[in-house]
Amino acid sequence: FRRVLFRSHLVQHITKCYLVLMIKLKERFRKREWFSSKSNMNEKNTKHILSIMVDNEPGVLARVVGLFSGRGYNIESLSVSEVDSHKFLSRVTIVTSGTKLIVDQIKAQLGKLIPVHNLVDISELDSFIGKELILVKLNVENKKKPDLKEKLKKFGAVILLESNHEFIVQYAGTPEEITKLVKLLKNTKIIEQTRSGLVSMATGTDYIKK
Numbered sequence: 001f002r003r004v005l006f007r008s009h010l011v012q013h014i015t016k017c018y019l020v021l022m023i024k025l026k027e028r029f030r031k032r033e034w035f036s037s038k039s040n041m042n043e044k045n046t047k048h049i050l051s052i053m054v055d056n057e058p059g060v061l062a063r064v065v066g067l068f069s070g071r072g073y074n075i076e077s078l079s080v081s082e083v084d085s086h087k088f089l090s091r092v093t094i095v096t097s098g099t100k101l102i103v104d105q106i107k108a109q110l111g112k113l114i115p116v117h118n119l120v121d122i123s124e125l126d127s128f129i130g131k132e133l134i135l136v137k138l139n140v141e142n143k144k145k146p147d148l149k150e151k152l153k154k155f156g157a158v159i160l161l162e163s164n165h166e167f168i169v170q171y172a173g174t175p176e177e178i179t180k181l182v183k184l185l186k187n188t189k190i191i192e193q194t195r196s197g198l199v200s201m202a203t204g205t206d207y208i209k210k
Helices: 002-042 060-070 100-111 142-155 175-184
Strands: 046-055 077-084 089-098 116-121 128-139 158-163 166-173 189-195 199-202
Touching (some): 046 060, 046 100, 046 199, 060 089, 060 100, 100 116, 128 175, 142 166, 142 175, 166 175
Antiparallel strands (some): 046 089, 128 189, 158 166
16 A cells, blocks of 8 residues: 555656646747747848859749749849850849748759759958949920039939930949939939849859859
């Protein structure tokens, strides 16, 4: 009888210790989850410039863009053109933004695409150059033309076409510089404008290639 009673007390004690241990483990796990979610909420979105070398063939750009849209990733600007006609290679430059976790996921998914030969996050390099092109069509009164020409010249913009009341202006610069140009022209009637999207290149002698 004593042995049975002892075993009963032992089982109860072990069960109690097990339950206490499980409660402590759950509390610790919840705390870790809370700190993890809090750190993710505090993580800031940053812009990234992705330079991708791909095969120049039909459907490649659709697959790259489809990866972004299918997973809800954002594309702020996109530019693409053939850069090597002998190897049939094109270079895609995508500006996207997100937390480090999201951007790392984007790069990992892009790297799995068969047509992608190389991918560089240029914004993470020590030194790089990024420019985009803007064309602006303006409706300008004759009496305001001399003053506007002087402003555009000082800014570094080029007048491609001047006809009656029409100006077509070209400028290549950083996104911030282009925003300044648009502000400079705010008192002028802008008929339309178009921007190329950012193209970027790392400084140095290394080359993103196949």
